[in-house]
Amino acid sequence: MKKLVFILGLCLILSTRANAEIYHGIDIEAVYKSSDWSSKEKVKEIIDDYTLLLQYQKELDGCPIEVPEVLGCYDKIAEKIVTNLYIYPEHNLTEYKQLKKALSDAYGLKNCRNKYAWPSGNICNIDRASDLSAALKDYIQDLINFSKEQMFSYSSILEEYK
Numbered sequence: 001m002k003k004l005v006f007i008l009g010l011c012l013i014l015s016t017r018a019n020a021e022i023y024h025g026i027d028i029e030a031v032y033k034s035s036d037w038s039s040k041e042k043v044k045e046i047i048d049d050y051t052l053l054l055q056y057q058k059e060l061d062g063c064p065i066e067v068p069e070v071l072g073c074y075d076k077i078a079e080k081i082v083t084n085l086y087i088y089p090e091h092n093l094t095e096y097k098q099l100k101k102a103l104s105d106a107y108g109l110k111n112c113r114n115k116y117a118w119p120s121g122n123i124c125n126i127d128r129a130s131d132l133s134a135a136l137k138d139y140i141q142d143l144i145n146f147s148k149e150q151m152f153s154y155s156s157i158l159e160e161y162k
Helices: 004-017 027-033 040-061 069-084 091-112 123-154 156-160
Strands: none
Touching: 027 040, 027 069, 040 069, 040 156, 069 091, 069 123, 091 123, 123 156
16 A cells, blocks of 8 residues: 555656756746746746856857957857847947947057057057957956846846756
8 A cells, every 4th residue: 555655646746747847947837836927938038048148158258369350259249148138229239339439449549649659550459459359358248247147136046047
């Protein structure tokens, strides 16, 4: 009799787990039922966004170190972040491009117009691009870190992410 109860209990546990929708290690059904989510799709949305965020971090870490190739890599990642993880994507892209131009101009001033380094030659443009790439990398890392912070603040379910 004990064996029968054990087997039935085991079958019940297995069937319950089989019905559970596990998504990146997170039980969607349990999360949906335990909080005020509007739908299971909204639960999946934050998980998908977090997956994208992790992908963007890997891409950023894998960018080449050579200028100007690194700038193109940073631009692609920044575009993905500001269009997929932020509202008003077109406006965000415009602001990113303006930031990049302003930084390029500011580093151009620093590296190419100093009266004691004049005439600066081509080396100033190399230094400008190097400074620009470092600033853009920091900015993109800040976008990633801030998004991650906000996602974890929005919902603690991401702590179970696998």
